Amino acid sequence: MSMEALISLIVLLPLLGLGSTYALNHSGWRVSAAFIAGSFFCSVYLLFQLDSPYMVRWEWLPNLQVGISADKPAAILLALVGLLSLLVHLFSMEYMKDDTAKQRYFAKLAFFTFSMMGLLVSDSLILLFVFWELVGFSSYLLIGFWFKKDSAPGSARMAFMVNKVADVALLAGILMLLREGDSTFVSELGETLFFLPSLLIAIGAFGKSAQLPFSGWIVKAMAGPTPISALIHAATMVAAGVYLLFRIGPFLDSQVLAIVTITGIATAMYGALSAITQNDIKKVLAYSTISQLGYMVMGIGVSAGEASIFHLWTHAFFKAGLFLGAGVVIHTLHQRENSDPQDMRQMGGIRSKLPWTFVSFLVCSLALAGIPFFSGFMSKEGILLAAWTWAEQIGTWAYLVPDLALVTILITAFYVGRLVILVFLGESRYGTSVDAIKFDENAYFKIPLTVLAIGSIWFVYNINPLAHTSILDSFFGLVSIDSDSFIAQSGVGISIFLSIAGAVLAFSLFKPKSAFSLGYRDNVLPNSFGGRVIYNGFYLINAYRLIGTTIHSTAQGVTWVEKRIDGLLHFLAMSVVVLAKVLAIVDRLIIDGIVNFLAWIARVLGNVTSLVHARESQWQIIWLLIAFVLILSWILFF
């Protein structure tokens, strides 16, 4: 098969899936899943076929070429997106079984897959922006999928708007490249870009990858169905920003790279801190996603893009696994009436009821916490070591970055431990009787969970569980870190210690029958200032709301101006009318008046003379003669 056809198949098969959901009424969504599977298998085939990057360009607009390029990083990520999309399709078949709008759901899911695949193969930044927007659009549609719910539409809008602001920066950045005369093809970039375009493009990436200050939208995105959160808002779409940074990172201005690093580590801390006290299972996972994305972005900043992409890969597996596991729990607890199925205060003790889910969830949690023998440890280690090497080059303040990363590891292990314990261990806190709930894990749930859990274990990537290299290196390139140095080895040691310490700390605090665990069902929201700040994610969403209302009141102000402008024109028009009226009065009184006056004089004279007229005509002739004689004599004698 020619390359061209293969890539077209990978990208376009999901689009056929979209068509089939509507074209084939009832079974269309199953066919759609088959198309996704086809796309996935093609991308695996591509992995083996691809030797050198494959590029195509065409003239989309006059004087403007766009093009795609399939190289190794793109190919491996295509396979990742294809696989995850397929697993989520499978999972959704059971999860959305009873939803009446299944068709719409699967159509949007297929559309998302198409957009994401397109984004991965875009070589031209303009084309990348096209798919970037489409990805955001499908995310909007899927967050707002349950549009009758009170929260979903508003959340979808906020997520889209926050993204859109960053997208505007991205577009401006790309177009600025054109102004500077740079190429807009990633594969043609050679020199370091200027500061402003670099910064704008980085801001665009921050938006999609939920870096500060854009992080809040992911929490809002949790209003969508849980499988969507797994695929879009944890594993793939949010990684688009990291992917863009991976591609363009080597050409960014050095100051911008420092900004990227600081933003990354700040976001990693922010997410980890905010996750600690959440009671909503999806919110814990959302904040943890923010935190992990921060790690990846930091990795780009310290010039370890390869490590970031490896972390993107492993994160996609374990985070999708966690979300789908949470999905099973939510799906099951959804059977209860009048309670929030996502509230961890009403969970507990699910381990024995959903054993398969528990095991996969545990494996993915250990990967997230960065415990050795799981994938997360390996990929995180690469970023950490790179950060260390980077800090050594810069010195002084730069050491703060790897140090904070270590602290984040501790916090991460802590909140992950808390999550697992509160959801799965201990006594149940359902409220209603357990018997009323049907616990069921069928193959649609089990297969995706198993695949994702296996993908979170070390041996898939490297026999050595402590390595930060993997068989995937041949696709992303190798991270160049001196892993034998003393500092690197001690770093590994410290991070292992911290992750285990965090988990142990969590267990000692939240373990079954502990004081916390017994009182957790009635846990009230934190009261202290610090507690509230952390619980509310540093009031980021409130800040968005404030900005939104400010813009709306500005708009009201502009409309006030508009009314004044209209009023002014109205006033001008009215003054013309008034002037016309005044002129009419002038016309009637003065000009008409003069004429009338003259007429009046004429009439008076006429009347006077008519007195004369009234006499006999003989008399008139006599008067005429007298007058004639008088005038004549006056002329003659004076």
Add this chain to the structure above:
Amino acid sequence: MEYILSYIFLFPVLVAIAMLFIHSEATSVFRRLALSATSVQLVLSILLFIQFDRDTSISTWSGAFQFVEKLDWITMKLGSIGKLNIDYFLGVDGISLPLVVLSCFVLTVGVISSWNIKEKAKGYFILYLILSSSIIGCFIALDFFLFYLCFEFMLLPMFFLIGIWGGKKRSYASIKFFLYTLFGSLFILIVMIGLYLSVVDGNANTFSMVRMMDGFYDAGSILDPASGELIFGYSARAAAFLFILVGFGIKLPMVPFHTWLPDAHVEAPTPISVVLAGLLLKVGAYGFFRIAFGIFPDMAAKYAAWIAFLGVLSIIYGGMNALAQNDLKRMVAYSSVSHMGFVFVGLAAVTTEGAGGALFQMISHGLISPALFILVGVIYDRTSNREMEHFSGLASKMPVYTFFTVVFFFAGLGLPGLSGFVGELMVLIGAFKTSSLSIWIGILATLGIAISAAYFLWTIQRMFFGKYFVRERSWEEYMNDLSAREKLMLIPLTVLVLLLGIYPRVVLDCSNDTINFFVQHVGNFNP
């Protein structure tokens, strides 16, 4: 085929004349006749589109036009002043051709949209057809006098169409519309006379816009660039350019001359809003292409930064106003102001991308805004109300309606894959690429896209999502999903918006040569 432009131009008038002889009780005859007239126009314009020669090398404006028809029309001896020569002079180039096709299409959609007009149908459709002819005439006339005649002639039917078939405040709106545009066209009239006295064809003065664009000035005449004539201390050409700016700016509409537009739209019946937004605004923009930039390239290049500023002002100001509206139709009207601002920015960039983008934005907006007004009409036909607060959760009751609304709202906010994105992207590329404009023009225009996302999304959320609710119980029975007639209008519009979004070269290939020459023509004067 030889007189194809005349057929497109005059066919509706002929049908309108025929209508005069039909008894006014026969309501349905008029709409069928009108539909057939516009359909014939549409078919002819498609033929025109196919036959248009796309590979031309243009070196002068006189070589740019195809399908040219030129006849002597009015010749009048004016004693010592000279002779009045007016030609019947038609032709299309790459700029006007897409607009002609767009016009025929939108006019056809407009007739379908007028299908339910029963009251005084005879008058309505006769006026509508006269309007059709005048709009087409504006785009194909190459004689300034003929252009001006058509330009003025659009006003009259429009005045009555709004004033008789409009909403509650229709007479206020129609008078406002009429006076505003009449005021603007007086400026154009003055410039037209000045140009006639300055431009020659052989020995005689001429109204030919082609000669004007190619710059055949009578040496020493008032608008001759070489003569440097001053009026009250200002360059005559600069004054003329300013007049043109105001004249067409009112039509476009350009902030701050736009306040007629929301009122006219809100009061106009749906089909008239469709034509108004889809085509009349384009006539203003076309005037900028042909006259402001075509005939006064030196002034256009000189004042490009100001024009770009006015464009950005329209984008932001229109967008902010749209954000504050509660009336759905008023919101759409302000979004038009905002989107037409991109045309200004693109033109002012004077690059191939910018000017091509401006033209593309006109075409794209000519498809999106009619669709938006049709969508507003859907809800207004059913309830006689369009306050956003009176509706909620329409998606569960009217899914097809919601589908089309989402498509066109997203087309409006520039979602890639739909035509709106291409126009905005090209304009922005132009604005960023040109060194003659400040980078802030580009950045602020880009911000405008975020504003349009804000108002469209907020509207979707308020009216279509959430729990189903309509204000009055009595509306309930009318809340049916789209009828076949409404789908008949929206489906072709959707297809075109998608087609142009994915393969924009349908339009750009035929306009490219002309746009290149246009840019070269204006770019020669770049400071």
